[in-house]
Amino acid sequence: MSTPALKDWPLWEVFVRSKQGLEHKHCGSLHAADAAQALHMARDVYTRRQEGVSIWVVPSVAITASNPDDKGELFDPAADKIYRHPTFYEIPEEVGHM
């Protein structure tokens, strides 16, 4: 097995779930030789102050991102469609917090 040199280490995106949180939140990225090492490093870099109870690392290359230039056509059309927000309903008290 040959380990790629430091400058060739792939980039990993780090997601951490906090004690209270239900979902993993993106908190940063780091370079590491492999997934196991990325997890270790994420633990040392991003959870030193008890920030998390669970960590995900994802190769940055696995993420397909939207193009900032497409912002207009992707997101602006939603701006004037307030009826898509469920704010016109009365929520019965029995339902409680939603």
Place this chain on the structure above:
Amino acid sequence: MNKAPNEYLLHLADNAVVLGQRVAEWCGHGPILEEDLALANVSLDLIGQARLLYQLVATRLGGDATEDSLAYFRDDTEFLNYTLLELPNHDALVGYAASDMDYATTIVRNFFYSALMVLLWDKLQSSTDADLAAIAAKSLKEARYHLHHSADWLVKFGDGTEESHQRAQAAVDHLHPYTEEFWTPSAQEEAAIANGTAPDVRALHQAWDALVADTLATATLKRPQTQGYVPEGKQARHSEHLSYLLGEMQSLARAHPGATW
């Protein structure tokens, strides 16, 4: 409640503080940012363990003893740490310069020591000294992480490039003989075994051997045959390196006795 002999607690504390100080030398000099942070974490874990143990001894000694008096105002001839832990972060033949620090040496030392401490803290959890057992339970989790971290790197070095393999093997060859000290009980260890507050280290030898052999095999590294010289650091007979280390660690506290933040 049984009490572990103070000298035995000091042996554990001195181990932790001396290695903590050595590992801290990487702070700001780590090979990459993530490792710099990782080693600072390891160092702070060790210093945290040392503090708990020194505080326990200070309480039991009473009088003027504090964690600081035990860490900063004892001399090298009173320290009871393994010789392995005071050696510099480079191999035997280079000068005493921070720029010569060798990551393989640091990793191999952390590996040998944390492989021992994972076994020892585990047994100490059931020490008849309840205070020591509580410290052991906390420290065990930290030692497991230190072992994981160092074993991971050792495999990467050994099974990495030609140079990383060669440097890892050199570090193993240099440091392995010093681990002989683990298996020869000192007077304070004998006393702790006798009153039931510590396990017999010799009983951990086989498990340690298996752990080390397994990781070295995965790392494609050779295990040197070790026999002959047994260091005596835990009996307060040290290499010349400890006094330099303590000189640096203790100078501030000694220049300004009783100073507070």
